[in-house]
Amino acid sequence: MSIKPNSKIYALVDCNSFYASCERVFRPDLRGKPIAVLSNNDGCIVARSSELKELGIPMGVPAFKYEEQILKAGGVLFSSNYELYADLSNRVMNVLEQFTPELEVYSIDEAFLSLTGFKDRDLDEIGHEIVKTVFQWTGIPVSVGIGGTKTLAKLANHISKKYKKFNGVFSIYRHPKVDTVLDFVGVDKIWGIGSQYSRFLTQNGINTAKDLRDADSQWIRKYMTVVGSRTALELKGISCMDLDMVSEPKKGIVSSRSFGKQVSDYTELEEAVSTYMTRASEKLRYQKSIASYVTVFLGTNRFKSTPQYSNSMTTKLHEPSAYTPELIRTALRLLQAIYRTGFKYKKAGVMLGGIMNQYQVAPDAFEPAYVDDRRSTVMNTVDQVNERLGRDTLYYASCGKQQEWSMKREKLSPKYTTSWKDILTVK
DNA sequence: TCTGGGGTCCTAGGACCC
C-alpha cells in the first residue's frame, strides 16, 4: 500500500470544564473556587471545575455523597442549566467561525476546525490566538489540540489540557518527537477506545498510543472491527474521518427523564409520557422529519431493593407522522400496554424511529401525507407561538399542569442570556 | 430523601426471497 502524505491539518477546540465555566462567566466571585454541575434531578456530578478535580472528586458520582465536602471547601453546586450552556456554546462556535468556516460542531463544548489553510503559519501561534479570542469574547476558557487527523488532534488536545506548561495549546503536527509523545498517552485516552477495548488492549500488551499505532493491522481488524482499524490508521497520520460540516438529521430521537419522585399513579405517568412526546416531536419537526415508529419505556428505581419492573414496547404508525396529538395518542396506548400496577416508577421515556424527511414519504408522491395536511399548519402555529412566547405557552391537556413528577432542579442558576426576567443588572 | 440523558456506528444472526 502506498501511503499518500497527508496534507490536512485539524484542530480540536474544547471548552475547559464547560458547564462549570458557564456558571462562572456571570459569577466572577466564583473564580478559583470548586464548582460542580449536577445531572437532571440534581443526581450525579457531570461537570467539575479544575479546583473540584483537585479535591479528588470523580466524575459521575452521586452528588449527595460529596455535597458536604464541596461546601466545606468553599465550593458551589449547580443544577444543570441547559438554556444557558446552549446559548454560550453558540457564542463560542460563532467566534471559532471567525477563524475558518471549515468547522464541525462536534458537541456542545467541542469543535473540529480545518487549519489546512494556515499551513504556512505557526500553528501554535494560531492556537493561542484562538484561546485568547474565545476567552475575550465569551469568557469561556478553551484548549486547542492540533494534528494531521481528527484522532491526533483529539490526542493533542488531551496533552494540552494535561500539561500546564503548554498553556492550553499543543500541536503534534510534524512534531519532531512524535514517537515519544505517543508513548506518553495511554490507550484509554485515545478517542474511540473506551473501557472495554482499553482493558482488552492492555491485556494484550498494548498500553500506549504508540503501541496501538504500531500494532498488527490484521489483528486490530479482527478484534476491534473497522472502527479500531480506522483509529490505528489515524494514529499513523492517515486521515479516515473528514469534517462533517453539515449536521445530518437524527435517525432516532429520544426523550426520557427520571422523575423527581417515585410515581405510582397512572395519570402522572400519562402526563410524563405526554410531555416527553411533546419534546420529542418538537425535535422531530425542527429537523423537518416524520417518524414511523414509536417506542415507550418505563422502569422502577434499579438502585432500590423494592420490587423491580421495566418494560418497553414499539409500534409502527399507520403512516409516518410528526403530528404531536397523534404521537401522544400512540404513546399512551403503548404505556397502557406495558403499565403494571403496584410498582413505584422512577423513569419513563419515548423514542421516535424510522425517521425520514417529511417530503420523502408518501404512498402517493403527489400528495404527501403530512406536509399538505391541515395538521402541519396547526403544528407550525403551535411551534411558532411556543418559540416566541416560551416553551409550553401552548401545551397538550394530557401533559397536565402540576407535573408533580417533574425533575428536581433546586440549585438552578438564572438564565442570564436567554430570559429577560433573568438578565443581569448592574447596581 | 438523593445514582443523567441523548446520540452514533458496526456486527451477527434470523427471516425471507428467489
Added chain:
DNA sequence: TCTGGGGTCCTAGGACCC
C-alpha cells in the same frame, strides 16, 4: 446417507462518544 446458496432487510446487542 443425502438436506442449496446468495442476497437483502431487520433487529438486538455491544461498543463508543459527549
